[in-house]
Amino acid sequence: MRSFDLTPLYRATVGFDQIADLLDRALATDVGQNSYPPYNIEKTADDGWRISIAAAGFAADELAIEVKDRALHVTARKAEDDAERKFLHRGIATRAFERRFHLADHVQVTGALHENGMLHIDLIREVPEALKPRRIAIAAGEKTQANLVDAKAVN
DSSP, X not given: OOOOOOXXXXXXXXXXXXXXXXXXXXXXXXXXXXXXXXEEEEEEEXXXXXXXXXXXXXXXXXXXXXXXXXXXXXXXXXXXXXXXXXXXXXXXXOOOEEEEEEOOTTEEEEEEEEETTEEEEEEEEOOOGGGSOOOOOOOOOOOOOOOOOOOOOOO
């Protein structure tokens, strides 16, 4: 048994749906998941990343990048080749693909570059000012003297 039922987690928590969805995706045993095209994810800064996808054989206009519902969708569709060619060996795969990457909160795509058969997508986390930690100044009040009552010794 390789699948887990996370239904009790959904019933017992409120507001943690993203964590449960993440666990669902991580534990999914999709055997049909292929590894084409190969890709790298590198950390470029504390809040920056670069996804590099090997897109050999694709022109820039045959690639599409879209962000929707906190997911990055990269698709490639090869234009039909009108010239009839006879290959003795065809080792360069130019089949269509779609690759999805789920993005964390406040992660934005800042740019994309297609060069030397590689598609580079730059990402950065931009946390809004309202969510960043801030220091609260503590005001110093005037010193007040406590009302002291003079007491005499009883002995």
